[in-house]
Amino acid sequence: MKTACLAKKYLMAGLLLTSGAAFAQSDWEVPRTASGAPNLQGVWTTATITTLERDPAFGDQLVVSSEEARRLEQTSRFNLLTEADSAPSDPNRGPPTDGDAEAGYNAFWIDPGSKVAQVNGEYRTSFIIEPSDGRIPYTAAAGRAFSEYGQNRGFDGPEQRPLGERCMVGFGSSGGPPMLPVLYNNHYQIVQNDDYVLILIEMNHDARIIRLNSEHMDADYKPWLGDSVGYWDGDILVVETLNFHPQQSFRFALKHSLYLPSTAKVVERFSRTGPDELLYEFTVEDAGAYTQPWRAQIPMRTAAGALYEYACHEGNYALPGILAGARRQELETEQ
Numbered sequence: 001m002k003t004a005c006l007a008k009k010y011l012m013a014g015l016l017l018t019s020g021a022a023f024a025q026s027d028w029e030v031p032r033t034a035s036g037a038p039n040l041q042g043v044w045t046t047a048t049i050t051t052l053e054r055d056p057a058f059g060d061q062l063v064v065s066s067e068e069a070r071r072l073e074q075t076s077r078f079n080l081l082t083e084a085d086s087a088p089s090d091p092n093r094g095p096p097t098d099g100d101a102e103a104g105y106n107a108f109w110i111d112p113g114s115k116v117a118q119v120n121g122e123y124r125t126s127f128i129i130e131p132s133d134g135r136i137p138y139t140a141a142a143g144r145a146f147s148e149y150g151q152n153r154g155f156d157g158p159e160q161r162p163l164g165e166r167c168m169v170g171f172g173s174s175g176g177p178p179m180l181p182v183l184y185n186n187h188y189q190i191v192q193n194d195d196y197v198l199i200l201i202e203m204n205h206d207a208r209i210i211r212l213n214s215e216h217m218d219a220d221y222k223p224w225l226g227d228s229v230g231y232w233d234g235d236i237l238v239v240e241t242l243n244f245h246p247q248q249s250f251r252f253a254l255k256h257s258l259y260l261p262s263t264a265k266v267v268e269r270f271s272r273t274g275p276d277e278l279l280y281e282f283t284v285e286d287a288g289a290y291t292q293p294w295r296a297q298i299p300m301r302t303a304a305g306a307l308y309e310y311a312c313h314e315g316n317y318a319l320p321g322i323l324a325g326a327r328r329q330e331l332e333t334e335q
Contacts, residue, residue, distance in 0.1 A: 030235050030272045033192065038235045038272055040190045040197070045303040046181040046280070047113030049076045052296065054126030054134025062125055062134065069116040069123035079114050082107040111184045119279065119297050127180075127296040142289040158323060165319055167204060167312035169224050169248055175206035177226060177241045177266040178282040178296065187307045188300070197230060197237065205310050216242050224248045226266070237270040263287055276302040 031039040049072065054062075064072070073079060085107035116123045126134035138146060155161055164171035172182040179188065179201065187202035197210040210230045217227050225248065226241040244264050264286040273279045278300040285293040 028275055033194075035194050037192070037194070037232060038237070039192075040237060040270055040272065040278060041192055043187055043189045043303040043305075043307050044278055044300040045113075045186050046179070046188070046298055046300050047111060047186040048115060048117040048181060048299075049073060049078060049113055050117035050124050050127060052127045052180060053136060054128065056133075056135075058125045058134070060132045060134075062129060062132075063122045064116075064125055066123060072116055073114060076114070078110065078112045081110075082114075109184065111186065113181065113186070117299050119299050120273075124297075127298050128294060129297055130295040131292065137291045137294055139289060139291055158319065161319060161322075163224075163248060164204065167316060170201060170203035170206050174203035175201045175208065175225050177208075177228065177239070177268055178284065179268075179280070179298075181298070185310055187303050189307045197239075200307065202307050202310055204312050210239050216240075219243055222246070233269075235271060239268040239270070241266045241268070264289070 033039050128134045131137055163169045169175050173180045174182050185203040189200040191198045195212055199208040208225050210228045212230050214229050216229055222243045222245045224245050227243040228239050228241045230239040267283045269281040271279050280298045280300050283293050283295045
């Protein structure tokens with residue numbers, strides 16, 4: 001009898017705790033600034049093992065079960081790398097071979113995330129939600145060009161080296177738009193007032209300044225991260241970006257004067273969805289590169305810790321080393 005009473009007591013306590021948590025969640029309201037706008041400020045992270053494009057093995061399956069999400073996390077190459085890298089090192093291993101780029105980054109230096117992304121409580125197989133296959137809908141010409149660009153990494157001079165190497169902007173569209181998680185440094189700090197929204201990106205210390213209720217600059221003005229203008233649609237911040245710099249355009253397939261994305265447009269939407277959550281959505285349009293506009297959703301979570309400076313130029317000896325080696329080869333050839 002005493003045991004039954006205790007069980008009933010603990011059951012009631014559990015129900016009260018559960019209902020209290022549910023009430024707290026439903027009672028949550030969008031935080032606001034002094035002027036009444038939704039408050040997006042804070043340090044956020046997009047780190048996750050979910051990728052922009054979907055593994056073709058999933059077909060049109062955007063959502064998976066929690067069990068499948070756990071399996072994906074357990075078999076993630078990043079999580080496996082971290083596990084393997086945490087094991088004791090072989091004292092008899094040989095030195096890295098010439099061209100062994102994988103030796104440059106061990107698990108200590110990367111932070112891509114370890115969990116499958118969740119949006120509205122659903123575990124997602126890709127950020128892209130349209131088209132239904134979760135793949136970028138390249139035109140035939142743009143698809144070929146993007147593939148050829150990836151295979152041909154020859155450069156005629158330092159000005160054609162990737163912008164990330166030159167510490168101009170971040171790698172992999174981390175600064176956007178659209179803003180995508182990469183191998184590490186996936187923190188974003190948002191600061192806002194009534195006229196501007198500033199997004200400070202941890203990767204390569206990029207800073208996006210979004211003008212609110214403004215007009216786009218002349219088309220000849222092409223900043224590194226495009227020309228972004230925003231407005232509030234209810235509680236959603238909508239940002240439209242045009243005038244992309246020809247060298248800093250997200251997967252418009254043909255960089256370095258091979259293709260100039262003059263028609264490209266990215267529309268982003270930022271909305272608070274919980275006490276520690278922000279939903280980042282975007283639509284990419286470019287009739288010259290894609291057969292249709294495509295949409296994606298990326299959850300942003302409150303980051304643990306501060307956003308630290310990414311001092312790209314300090315200790316970045318790769319590009320000077322490449323140039324010094326090339327000059328040395330030229331001298332030896334002349335002799």
